[in-house]
Amino acid sequence: MGIAIDKDVCIGAGQCALAAPGVFTQDDDGFSALLPGRADGDGDPMLGEAVRACPVGAITVTQA
Incomplete structure (x- = not known):
């Protein structure tokens, strides 16, 4: 998994x-x-919520 801002x-x-x-x-x-x-989120259960909470959609998560 990768996270980009x-x-x-x-x-x-x-x-x-x-x-x-x-x-x-x-x-x-x-x-x-x-x-x-x-940088990979390491299975943080709140990662998805953080992506949804971004008001401008600046965060993307990719599956490796």
Whole structure:
């Protein structure tokens, strides 16, 4: 599984970090970022909720 954040689309709402704090954080500029070592989501049960919570659809999850 892979997680990608489209930095050109992200508006820094932070909903992903609120929904799945074990996977997402916000960088120094306030935009979404993956926590180190969490690029695959590692089975976090809240990952899907974080994707749905993004108001601009900047997060994509792919199955490997």
